[in-house]
Amino acid sequence: MSYLEATDLARSYQVGRAGFLRKPRSFFAVDGVTLTLNKGETLGIVGESGCGKSTLARLLLGLIPADRGVLTLQGQQTLGVSETEWRALRRRMQLVYQDAAGALDPRMSVRTQVEEPLHIHGLPLDGAERALQAVGLFGAMADRYPHELSGGQLQRVVIARALALEPEILVLDEPVSALDVSIQAQIVNLLMDLQRDFGLSYVFVSHDLSVVRHISNRVAVMYLGRIVEDAPRDQLFADPKHPYTRVLIDAAPKPDPSTRRAIRLEVGDPPNPADPPAGCGFHPRCPLAVDHCRKEAPELRRVAERRVACHLVSEPFG
Amino acid sequence: MGLTVNNLEVTIERRRGTAVRPVRGVSLRVEPGRTLALVGESGCGKSMSCLAIAGLLPRRARISAGSIEFEGADLATMPEAQAQKLRRRHVASVFQDATGGLNPVRSIGWQVAEAVRLREGATRAEADREAIRLLGRVGLPDPERRAREYPHQFSGGMNQRAMIALAVAGNPRVLIADEATTALDVTLQAQIIDLISDLRDSLGMAVLFVTHDLGLVAQSADDVAVMYAGRMAEIAPVARLFAAPRHPYTQGLLSALPGATGQSVRLTTIDGTVPPIDALPQGCAFAPRCGKASALCRDVDPTVHAGVACHHVLPAPVKTKRVFA
Structure with a gap:
């Protein structure tokens, strides 16, 4: 049985000012996402x-309500449950996000902030010390204030705060994007150590393909609110099937001057999510698009360990 | 021009x-x-x-x-x-x-x-x-x-x-x-x-x-x-720099990149952090984070010679009396 399972998750937002008697326009930021996270694995998005x-990361944690869809953790429904049930569930899933400085209160010491979730859940406060040690913040470091810490240390504090409740799942939204390369490597190593030591499962959201490739077991590629391809890491990078996955991998700058991009990317501008194209969302930028793509949105079809949403990828993937 | x-x-x-x-x-x-x-x-x-x-x-x-x-x-x-x-x-x-x-x-x-x-x-x-x-x-x-x-x-x-x-x-x-x-x-x-x-x-x-x-x-x-830290560490044609970085800092940066070490293994890190500009160490600013640092590095800030500023890449220069403390 899979561990965390999302089925047809969707969330819409309204755009523009709704005039009197005028129906407000809305668009789907996440439009029918189905995915599973297995225990102990890292799913890159x-x-x-x-x-x-x-938006998907926040939906998975119930931080924003979903328009539709089902989310289960070990078979247990997590959406639309009672407040007490929700609190218990919430302990098991925590968020870590990019802006560590913004996530912390400048007037509270590091220790107080890591203790805060324990207070909220009425748990003994010694968990904070364990969490701080797990992320490598020892002794007097815990009595400092955010302005006394470097970017890498702040990110460690945010991770410690998430760990204090001894969760099973961490949803990490661009956790290393704001960090310099040498610090980024330290945090990536820390995350992998924590996963090994505590058996954590990660949903790792990032725009940085090289970091995702390093840390993930499986990778899901999203475009306009939908998953367009989802495969085990090595399969996805060695043999991307969806034209967008190929474009994305090709466009990512590789730190090797001998593999400069030979072909020019002529893929136009990204679409406006509030005004998505008809049919397949990628067709206006797709070099392979045919008539059918402009009319009908492809479904995400599963073949073996991979899922792809493209009319032009035929079974068994040719 | x-x-x-x-x-x-x-x-x-x-x-x-x-x-x-x-x-x-x-x-x-x-x-x-x-x-x-x-x-x-x-x-x-x-x-x-x-x-x-x-x-x-x-x-x-x-x-x-x-x-x-x-x-x-x-x-x-x-x-x-x-x-x-x-x-x-x-x-x-x-x-x-x-x-x-x-x-x-x-x-x-x-x-x-x-x-x-x-x-x-x-x-x-x-x-x-x-x-x-x-x-x-x-x-x-x-x-x-x-x-x-x-x-x-x-x-x-x-x-x-x-x-x-x-x-x-x-x-x-x-x-x-x-x-x-x-x-x-x-x-x-x-x-x-x-x-x-x-x-x-x-x-x-x-x-x-x-x-x-x-x-x-x-x-x-x-x-x-x-x-x-405000100094030039290394300057080189792009192919050379990536194929054979000479300064320990460049070497550290390149090996810290995901993909440099192969997947799912630990990334190489550079210990410590960049020193703040109002508290620079004496000598080479990278010395506190450098595995090769010697007494000379902690004492004399190297200048760029043949595209790299490191005492351990070229023969060490003759130590001269420092003008600035």
Whole structure:
């Protein structure tokens, strides 16, 4: 049985000012996402700005209500449950996000902030010390204030605060994107150590393909609120099937001057999520698009360990 | 021609009479038709160096030593008005925040045309025609119609292209791109990089490309300069730098990249953090984080020899009496 399972999850937002008697327009930031996270694994979610990856992260944690869809943790429904049930569930899933400085209160010491979730859940406060040690913040470091810490240390505090409740799942939204390379490597290593030591499962949301490739077991690629491809890491990078996955992998700058991009990317501008194209969302930028793509949105079809949403990828993937 | 920077030093005066030096003796050369990438982590002085070259230093900062040679003259020491006139004509800059760099109450076409008028002294009508041509050149679809639109009607990528059109109006000799693609998605970033390379080749511009992204450096630069704590650590042709980095800091940076070590194994890290510029260690600023550091490194700050500033790459220099403590 899978661990965390989302089925047809969707969330819409309204755009523009709704005039008197005028129906407000809305669009789906996440439009029918079905995915599973297995215990102890890291699911990478990649895509460009506006693809809905951060909205998806918040939906998975119940931080924003879903318009439709089902979310289960070990078979137990998590959406629309009672407040007490929700609190118990919420302990098991925590969020870590990019802006560590913004996530912390400048007037509270590091220790107080890591203790805060324990207070809220009425738990003994010694969990905070364990969490701080797990992320490598020892002794007097815990009595400092956020302005006394570097970017990497702040991110460690945010991770410690998430760990204090001894969760099973961490949803990480761009956790290393704001960090310099040498610090980024430290945090990526820390996350992998924590996963091994505590058996954590990660949903790792990022636009940085090289980090996702490093840390993930499986990777899902999102475009305009939908998953367009989802496969085990090595399969996805060695043999991307969806034209968008190929474009994304090709466009990502590789730190190797001998593999400069030979072909020019002529893929136009990203679409406006509030005004998505008809048919397949990627067709206006797709070099392979045919008539059918402009009319009908492809379904996400499963073949073996991979799922792809493209009319032009035939079974068994040719 | 191009632009040559020698021993550039930037000083920021702080309150209570203290001063810090975010750029401490940087030398580099940007040649026509070539791209020099300036890389380093936050606070290494790469942006401050650019601002000094572009004449856009913030109020409290000034060039306190060194020269910026351009067209046989020194931009650092000539009268301010004359230097700014030369820069306005020949040195263009593109920064990260394109939308913030454009005037919200003027149309895109007006702004590009203004740059054309200032640089070339063209008439209104000529400048308008040139603006539309430039907007087409940077890949804006339907430039005649788009030229009448305003920044808020453009996407981030379109604004960045408009900024580039504005920068290259009047064929500048030097283009400084400071994290110009950092805020963009990878597909757009790739297109903007291609665009800058095309313009560099066709206009023969010298490009100074500032970034923290080593992947982008590998993809777009001819030469690379690596900065650390306000100093140049290593400068080399791109293929050499990635194939055989010589400075321990460059080696550390490259091996810290995901993908350098193979998947799912630990990444190589550089221990510690960059020292703050008001508390630099004596000697080599990288020594506290460097596995090779010796007593000499902690004592004497190495200078750049044959493209690298490290005591352990070349035979150690004879220790001389320090002038500054």
